[in-house]
Amino acid sequence: MLSFSKKNILLGVTGGIAAYKSAEIIRLFKKLGADVRVVMTESAKEFITPLTLQAISGNEIHDSLLNTEAEAAMGHIELAKWADIILIAPCTAETISKITHGRADDLMGALILASKADIFIAPAMNMNMWLDDSTQQNYKTLSSRGITFIGPAEGEQACGDIGPGRMVEPENIIELIRSSYKTGPLSGKTITITAGPTREQIDPVRFISNNSSGKMGYSLADAAIEAGASVNLVSGPVSLEADKSINLYKINSASEMMNVVMECMDSSDIFIGCAAVSDYKPADYSENKIKKNEMPHLEIELKKNEDILKNVATNFSSSYVVGFAAETSDINNNAMQKLKSKNLDMIISNDVSDKSIGFNVDDNEVTVITCDEKIFLKKDKKIRIAREILKIIANNTNK
C-alpha cells in the first residue's frame, strides 16, 4: 500500500462549507508521512482560520501572490516546484473556472500554471452549479488535461438540495489518490534494488566499507512503489527507514547481498544495482580481534568480491538490468564501458568527485545511458531523480 512518505503535498483550500474538513485531510496526509503545505483563498478564510491549518500542517499558510515577506521565505515558483501533488479540496466552481482559463490573478491560479505536480480536485458546490453547462464544460476540459476529479459525492447539501455537489469525505479522497498511484506504469512488475554500502569484516570489530548512505537506492525504491511496482530492497547497513510497502532485506557483506539478490531475482522483472558494493574483502577473516600491540605493522591481503550486477545480467537475461557507475573522470565513457562489459540494459553515471552530488548527500545529477540514448538529469533531490529514472525504465520495459 502506498504511503506518502517523502511526498510534498500542496493542499489548496477554497471557500466552501466543506473547508473545515481540510483540517482532517492534512492530518491524514501527515499520518502517512507527507509534508503538507496549505494555500488558502481569501474566501476560504471565512470558513476556517489560517491558524488552525497552520497548527495542523506545521507550516506557514500561503495566501498571497504579492506578499514580499512570503515570497522571500518560499516564492510561488519555488512552492510550485516543491509540490509533488496538488490537491484542491474543497474546490469551488469559481476556482475550477479560473484553472480552466489559466488565470493567474491569485496564488492558487499561479501555482497551478507553474507546477508540474499531479493535480487532484475535490469539487464542493451547490448541485445546480455543478450540473450547469459551464461547470460541466470546465470539468471535461480539465479532465482531458490530465487533472483528476475526486467526486463530487451525491447527498444532502448545506442548502437543503439533494444531488451531486458534496465534497468527498477526507479518508476517501486520500484512498482515491493512493489507488491512482497503485495503477502506475510499473504496476504488476517486481523490481529488486540494492542500496547502501557493504561491510567486509576484517575481525569482529573492524571492517572495510564506504560512504554510501543508501539515499539514492531508497529513493529509487520509493519511486518504484509510487510507479505501482512491487519492490525488494536489498540494503547494506544504513540509518534510513524503508517505506512499509517495501520488502526490505538487510545484509552486511557483498556475499550476503549476492545470495539475497539471486533469490529475489527468481521472481523479478527488473534489477537496479545502486549499492556501493565493496570491490574487495579481506582474504582471511580473523575470528579474534587483532591486537594492535602484537601487530605494530598490519598488512591485509584483499581478494575480489564477486560482481553482483554482472551475475544478475548473466543469469537473468530476460530481466531488465540497470547498473550505476560511480566515476571520477571520463564519466560517460567509463560508464558506457561498464554497460557493455557487464551486458546491461541501462547504466546511470554519476560524478562522485563532485561532493555536492552522489555519496552521502541529498542531491544527485546523473546521465541515464542505454545503447540507444543518453539522457542527462540535472542536479535535483534524489527522490526526483529517482522518479525520472523510473519513468525512463517504465517506458523502455513497456515498449
Ligand code: PMT
Ligand atoms: O548511497 P548514496 O549516499 O545515496 O550514494 C549513491 C551512490 C553514489 C552510491 C550511487 O549513486 C552509485 O553510484 N552507486 C554505485 C556505486 C558503485 O559501486 O559504482 P561502481 O562503478 O563501482 O560499480 C558499478 C556497478 O556494479 C554498480 O551498479 C554496483 O552496484 C555494481 N557492483 C559493483 C561491484 C560488485 N562487486 N558488485 C556489483 O554489483
